[in-house]
Amino acid sequence: MDGRAERLRQARIDKGFETAAAAADAFGWNRNTYASNENGNAPFSYRRAKEYAAAFGVRPEWLYDAAGGMRPAAEGGLAPVIGRVGANPDGIVLFATGHDPGELAPIPPGGTDRAVALRVVGHSMRGVADDGALIYFEDQRTPPTPDMLGHVVVVETDTDEVLVKRLLRGSRPGLYDLESVAGPTRQDARLRWAAHITAIIPPFQARRIIRGAA
Known part of the structure; x- marks a missing residue:
């Protein structure tokens, strides 16, 4: 391909x-x-x-x-809310459907036109992000880096799943353990990319700043 x-x-x-x-x-x-x-x-x-x-x-x-960024520059300093996460212990990101009008939220400090956000649904991520919170990351699609180890990050596996997990070393180079906030740890996963979480907005503030896309 x-x-x-x-x-x-x-x-x-x-x-x-x-x-x-x-x-x-x-x-x-x-x-x-x-x-x-x-x-x-x-x-x-x-x-x-x-x-x-x-x-x-x-x-x-x-x-x-492959010229430039993947998505159009956010208008008025806004980032798209591209999906929801945390509805179950697996930490799987459920993306918006093709007919979803979408939501936007202000780009956080230090963010770029590649900033995107996820809305937290449910309580399986309690302690990291509560129900209704926003999780931001930069949609850059780059491989995991050593400074991500031990941190909760957004990853895509080679089985097409996008997850929010704590990144740990696997049993050998190129493999990673993915620790859930609640639920079992997935061992020796192969990853296509990983991204640092750049901001987490609490539910009360998230409700105030999210707006519908035009």
């Missing part, structure tokens, strides 16, 4: 579509054409990249040739 196809797949998953067919059906695309674009068998044009980018909320320049 080439880089363009891989970015398309990433954009589709981040938007909350589990399969290529689900995305194609939602936006009225031909299933076979879209699947061929995503698996790299049929490279897509910049014109098609603009269509896919608009549907998945990413920049067409990034989708087509």
Whole structure:
């Protein structure tokens, strides 16, 4: 799979579509054409990249040739709330669906146009973030770094799960243990990327600052 196809797949998953067919059906695309674009068998044009980018909320320049950031610069210093986390002990991030109008929240101090937020749902993350809180991170998609060890971070596994977990060393290089705030530790996971949490906004303040996307 080439880089363009891989970015398309990433954009589709981040938007909350589990399969290529689900995305194609939602936006009225031909299933076979879209699947061929995503698996790299049929490279897509910049014109098609603009269509896919608009549907998945990413920049067409990034989708087509990896130029610049993944998402458009946040307008008015706002970051998108891209999903929710903590509804169960697994710490799995549930992304917004393709038809969700979305929510926005102010970028925290030190944040960039790659800042995104997750809304905490439920009480399985008590002690880190309570029900209704916002968790911010920079959506940079870079490998784990040593300074993340021992900290609660946002990660993506090689099985397409995005999780909020405490990052620990695994049994050998390249593998990591993922400790839950509540629940069992997942051992020897392979990760595609990890990101520091840059801010946690308590529930009371989060309710005041979240706004609906235009």
